[in-house]
Amino acid sequence: MRQTPAAALKGIPGWECASVRELTGGMSNQTCLVEAAGRKAVLKIDPQPRGTPFNTRGAEARIQSTAAEHELASRVLYATETVYMTEYLEGEVWTPAHLADDGNLVRLAAALRKLHALPTTGREFDAIGAAREYAGNISGADRDQVRDCLQTVEAMPRPQKLCCCHNDLVAENIIATPRIHFLDWEYASDNGPLFDLATVVAHHDLSADRRDMLLDAYFDGDAARYSDRLAEFERVYRALLWLWSAARE
Numbered sequence: 001m002r003q004t005p006a007a008a009l010k011g012i013p014g015w016e017c018a019s020v021r022e023l024t025g026g027m028s029n030q031t032c033l034v035e036a037a038g039r040k041a042v043l044k045i046d047p048q049p050r051g052t053p054f055n056t057r058g059a060e061a062r063i064q065s066t067a068a069e070h071e072l073a074s075r076v077l078y079a080t081e082t083v084y085m086t087e088y089l090e091g092e093v094w095t096p097a098h099l100a101d102d103g104n105l106v107r108l109a110a111a112l113r114k115l116h117a118l119p120t121t122g123r124e125f126d127a128i129g130a131a132r133e134y135a136g137n138i139s140g141a142d143r144d145q146v147r148d149c150l151q152t153v154e155a156m157p158r159p160q161k162l163c164c165c166h167n168d169l170v171a172e173n174i175i176a177t178p179r180i181h182f183l184d185w186e187y188a189s190d191n192g193p194l195f196d197l198a199t200v201v202a203h204h205d206l207s208a209d210r211r212d213m214l215l216d217a218y219f220d221g222d223a224a225r226y227s228d229r230l231a232e233f234e235r236v237y238r239a240l241l242w243l244w245s246a247a248r249e
Contacts, residue, residue, distance in 0.1 A: 002047045005032050008083045015041070015078075015085075028054075033088065040088035041077055049081040053130035054186045055123070057084045063121050063164070064185040072115055073181055091177035096204045098171060102213060108200070109217035111180035116193045118164040125167055125191040127153050127236060134243035141246045149239035156236045159192025167191055169199045194226065198233035203241065 005020045018036035020043075030045045050056050055063065057079050064086070067073035078085040098104050131153040135146050166173070167187035175181050197218060201211045215223035215230060 002030065003045055003083065005043060005045065008043065008045055009034065012078045012085060041085050042088050044084040046082040053126060053133060055188065057081055059123065060185050060188065063188045066118055067115065067182070067185065070114060070118060071179055072111065073185060089175055089177055089181055091175045094171040094174040094176065096171050099204055099206060099210065105210065105214045106217045107180055108174065109214055112196055112218060115166060115182065116163040120162060120190045121164055121188065123189045124162060125165065125189045127156065127240060131240055131243055134247040137247040138243065145242065149243050152239040153236055156232065161192060162190040163193050165189065165191035165193065165196050167195060169196050170203050192233065194230050194233045195237070198230055198237045202234040202237045
């Protein structure tokens with residue numbers, strides 16, 4: 001049985017009497033904004049301990065805390081297997097429209113280079129495992145499409161270089177404070193750095209010009225060298241997204 005926010009807060013020193021306001025957007029957990037003594041935090045409560053393809057909350061806290069030390073994430077305030085609380089960041093949460101601004105793409109590329117320079121996490125992103133898990137939860141969908149998506153993911157060569165990646169870089173997980181920070185580190189693990197760029201490009205259907213600008217900003221004007229490889233990661237991301245969406249339906 002999932003804890004109530006009030007019950008969870010009783011176990012967090014200094015937050016026992018915090019006010020609670022539920023937030024929308026938590027797809028697999030209850031998410032609340034909590035306030036106490038002039039401080040704000042985001043509280044997430046899971047119905048059960050997390051497993052793959054997610055991080056455990058303990059692993060997520062370790063990765064996010066490292067990112068926070070490098071000013072790429074909010075601080076983790078409390079973490080158990082099913083309760084996770086982080087500092088609330090005041091800033092502008094991005095939307096897809098923010099990716100139409102040249103300056104924002106340059107800032108994002110710089111933040112991604114900083115992210116990808118963090119220490120590796122010790123857990124490799126298992127795209128094939130995630131795809132198979134999503135496929136196993138799909139019923140009533142086009143089985144040919146399921147098969148094609150699985151084959152796309154399974155055919156992806158292992159990345160030549162592994163680094164710490166966010167692995168869920170939709171616009172809503174980017175916030176400007178004005179410094180760029182990343183939200184929701186539940187998928188963060190070691191992956192090829194191009195997967196994060198491919199997520200930005202494929203999820204938001206960026207035009208060829210926007211795609212090349214992001215690549216150029218990340219690779220110091222050398223977009224052409226990495227364009228084909230990025231396209232491979234885009235195909236994998238789109239296949240994973242289709243399977244994930246079909247599984248949720």
